Amino acid sequence: MSLKVLVGCKRVIDYAVKIRVRPDKLGVVTDGVKHSMNPFDEIAVEEAVRMKEKKLAKEIVVVSCGPQQAQETIRTALAMGADRGYHIDVAADKMATLQPIHVSKIMAKLAEKEKADIVMLGKLAIDDDSNQTAQMTAALLDWPQGVFASKVDAKDKGLEVVREIDGGLETINIDLPAVLSADLRLNEPRYATLPNIMKAKKKKVEKVKPEDLGVDITPRIEVVNVEDPPVREAGQSVGDVEELVGKLKDKGF
């Protein structure tokens, strides 16, 4: 097989950062805050690189949407072994309302443009926890989807995907082209190496606007309010099981 793999990678606030709500309560503080590639997207990139090493894939193209800093994320993917990238230029203030529906349209258009065989995404992004983009992309392309993948192998002319589901593991066989989303246990991403970081500089990154792909990113939602979760209150001690059941009934359980 010599598949072309399109991988989406999102620049998100680093998982270890203490999130702070902005004073205007319309978002979280992003200025001067450490960002990194969404961990599930790192796993997606790593899987694509392993496919290339196994000679299943011949080319890996990575995509990231955002302002200029999105190129850092693309560069990290290139340093891990991707071949080239697309930077979809979206202004910083538009990122809050850029939704999976928009991103999936962008991914679908690029998949058609690039004649990709596989679209690989992380199963969700750790900032919005949407878990929608892979599924929507598959629907727009009318391609089969193997989401929450914890193992991907070539099988006959398609793929065998082991999926993590609530009840355990499910194995499916899907045709190509297909959309996959990476779950946590799919692989352990490699470190980039210093030489690969330097080589990544020479790899091509094309800057494109969503309009150039015919995608309208007009917001479909409006962020009304962002708040901290309520401060944890003290619990109540109960005397016995009857009292506990009584209180639960009072609260409507």
Add this chain to the structure above:
Amino acid sequence: MSAATNMRSLLRGSQFFRGCVSSRNGVATQTVPATGGELTNSAVPVVTSLDISAGLTDDQKEFQSLAINFANNEMYPHMAKWDQEQIFPVETLRKAAELGFGAVYTSEEYGGTGLSRLDASIIFEALSMGCVSTAAYLTIHNMVTWMIDTYGNEEQRSKWVPVMATMEKLGSYCLTEPGSGSDAASLATVARKEGNKFILNGSKAFISGGGDTDVYLVMCRTGGSGPKGISCLLVEKGMPGLSFGKKENKMGWNSQPTRAVIFEDCEVPVENVIGVEGQGFNIAMSGLNGGRINIASTSLGAAERSLDVAKEHTKVRKQFGMPLSQMQHTQFQLAQMGTKLVASRAMVRNAARALDAKHADTVSLCSMAKLFATENCFEIVNTALQLHGGYGYLKDYPVEQFLRDIRVNQILEGTNQVMQIIISRGMLVD
């Protein structure tokens, strides 16, 4: 690797560690020398600050991010164990070498990574946040590999640099002797030429890695007295007449073995001269400029981590009804620590830039940076320990190890007293 692995650890409930890289946009910009003194296309504001990645190019930020992730994942969780059980973590060092950390500023020709001294400083600073002792050994190995690559002939370079870049073979640097430390030029290990061999007699003291490493660059006397009689010989483990003293018990640097290296009619082929006879002292001195930046960089990493954990501790620890961080004295201490850290970092990176640019003041600047950073970072770590109160004294917390590990930085690579000799000599020249 990085975040995904940490996510898994987080989910399993084990410790996780915070990287400290963040980007801010500067205002005024200037083109700066990047690799080897060339100008970059990207104008970067050369501002050094508490933000460890301030003033760095995009590439340097990537190197730093990689090194911090490696330090957090592969080193920090183990540094206490390596220290307490005196484990030399060769596998971790080889993992680091796979990423290019084994020969950072050695040329690419035979397998080095070909980066600048500034890149190296940034990397070693980051790795030291994980374990100073292991990072420090890595810098010594880097220096030995660079020396062979820079001063060796094609045969020596092609034989040694590839296997040392991967750290398949480890290196040690032998200059100091029981009778000659600061007065290095008075060294007494003698190499007598007999036919196609040198016969070495003498001993070297305090050799990092000694006994466990494979390649020893030995400064020895092949000619008359003084610096001009000194040559650099590459001695391989297993050569007849080479033996080692007992493993020293040290205050810190316990993740690397330190032993005396003993030569008793040790036979070394004449082909193993690095450079030419009589060039040894020059080679040693040229290596020291970079060595001083490297050691100073490990002090920076220790100070960065210690300041970070101390700051977090003061936010959490309460006495007299308030967090320590709300007490003015604590705030003033943190301010002093932060100021010393930025000053030290600026000095070290400035010296690295000077070395990369072959600036006329390089020797002075490297000496100043080593002097300043090792002293001030020690004070930062010492204050961090104090801010932890009784907890700072426990091995459960990393600060006491950082303190013990960087104490030696004021002594080796030229004592801070020798640094003052070098600096004042430069100032008093007419």
